[in-house]
Ligand code: COA
């Protein structure tokens with residue numbers, strides 16, 4: 001079948017399309033219909049079906065006689081540990097952990113925060129929650145205590161499951177002070193914590209609150225899978241919004257199961273039993289969808305890799321894992337390939353490994369520059385597929401669905417919209433652009449397909465305001481881009497203040513809030529400047545209050561430390577300059593866009609509304625001090 005037939009098939013009968021896809025899921029009670037639009041423009045899918053996510057991801061494979069198949073391969077080049085967990089073992093472990101959670105009082109609908117590194121127990125914790133119908137919220141380990149506290153206060157978890165530490169190359173990340181600090185800071189207190197003790201840095205457990213991962217499971221009754229409604233949230237995942245307050249993206253159970261399962265064959269072209277590897281982190285949506293849920297729901301083997309593309313121990317780590325574990329399909333972010341290319345431009349490491357099983361590389365998480373895509377293709381000799389999606393959707397909005405048809409690749413484009421997504425490009429007035437190739441806001445006509453967020457966690461108004469109000473009838477992706485004459489989508493930038501640093505989504509607004517909280521700072525601006533490795537890097541400009549006695553160097557050092565302490569190391573905030581003034585329009589709006597263009601040495605025009613053009617020369621000078629805007633002012 002051709003892609004166009006499948007896409008048209010969906011367009012002609014969207015509900016029929018998804019009801020058919022839903023047949024691949026084991027329901028306790030089948031849904032009576034696909035779309036529930038009574039609350040439009042808030043939509044739900046498969047609401048009245050009864051189903052359990054963990055059953056579909058684990059138990060059904062055991063019942064089908066595939067209990068011996070490897071579910072999870074753990075490979076940790078940092079510790080040297082490797083492990084294989086079969087579906088049958090996974091079922092035993094997850095049922096036991098779920099039993100312990102239940103014994104401690106966790107019930108269907110309760111929230112559980114998971115704060116864990118890349119160990120298989122992170123997946124077990126997610127699955128144990130979904131087994132009970134408890135709603136998990138995984139928090140990325142590179143976030144600081146403050147970010148964890150904000151999520152605790154929003155999700156109000158009954159329990160937190162954490163590890164004693166995470167491992168970064170050359171550094172053990174002690175989770176316990178972060179966990180304790182977050183619980184201290186938060187207004188809401190969890191009833192209890194479960195701590196996985198890791199030998200690299202065991203934690204001292206807090207009496208009366210913390211339980212050891214293994215001890216809490218002693219003699220518990222294994223828990224069965226609890227059926228929930230199709231519209232019951234399986235998880236809430238917080239992602240950057242335009243302020244420091246992250247948005248709690250709700251993932252509904254039924255749509256999540258149906259859509260993810262559909263993607264495994266149709267987009268990634270894998271069959272049950274194939275080894276599928278997403279080199280990301282469980283703290284991000286890629287980790288939720290493609291390290292944990294989709295491969296398991298579809299009966300694949302997934303890999304939990306506790307390492308990096310370079311430095312663990314070298315730029316051959318990915319090829320070693322692909323060869324050793326016979327990976328068919330890999331998924332990662334372009335930044336990982338830029339890092340590998342920098343260390344091994346000729347691909348010498350690639351040739352040291354037998355990649356005979358490897359079929360396709362998928363990239364997502366940030367714009368994929370054509371150079372990186374072509375380099376990866378040349379080195380690996382397999383198709384390299386860029387695809388575009390976001391936390392809000394949980395799966396690809398645009399992709400090259402090689403399980404349906406391998407469409408011609410246009411480097412720089414994530415190819416064509418997937419069934420379920422009716423993508424349009426709108427101008428400022430909300431009109432569709434009249435010519436292919438015209439840049440505008442990328443939107444999707446409502447309703448969004450299954451798995452996409454029906455709302456934000458306990459914040460319907462914020463959901464409407466952030467995504468639905470700008471262009472009624474459409475979902476605002478937040479991305480700007482265009483569609484070419486062949487219908488190929490090109491995603492170029494964001495229309496808000498979100499930046500993408502090494503595939504990690506961060507809010508410059510959130511960083512500005514942190515800088516503004518420093519007593520010496522009068523005003524500030526943070527922008528994302530282009531970076532050849534990480535795609536973008538945050539850069540801060542601060543104006544100091546008069547009368548500040550500390551040296552500028554001292555303040556800058558404190559600001560870097562403050563962002564690391566309050567947001568986390570993952571913000572990678574290291575570039576900051578003290579300036580006398582910030583460039584603004586006459587109405588007082590900071591000209592961040594112009595500053596960014598100067599930093600990136602991109603073409604720019606003097607904004608007609610600028611208050612004082614000479615400030616831009618001062619900004620360019622500060623940028624040159626940081627190694628940017630080298631061409632500014634040169635003839
Ligand atoms: N826990 C604690 N700290 C973490 C962390 C975690 N889970 N993940 C990252 N950090 C820290 C890093 O140690 C680093 O700290 P440092 O400032 O002390 O060096 C900082 O956060 C920035 O991390 P990162 O952006 O990952 O940069 P890096 O220089 O360590 O590595 C790459 C660069 C390209 C190798 C790395 O970003 C990478 O592997 N990217 C793959 C992309 C990816 O997985 N994206 C997810 C979405 S698909």
Ligand code: AMP
Pocket residue numbers: 239285363364365366367368386387388389390391392414477478479491492493494500503504505
């Ligand atoms: P996240 O929610 O962290 O997955 O980030 C989603 C955002 O990353 C999108 O809105 C885009 O801005 C960007 N993004 C993800 N994938 C791509 C891609 N393939 N091409 C361009 N941008 C992408």
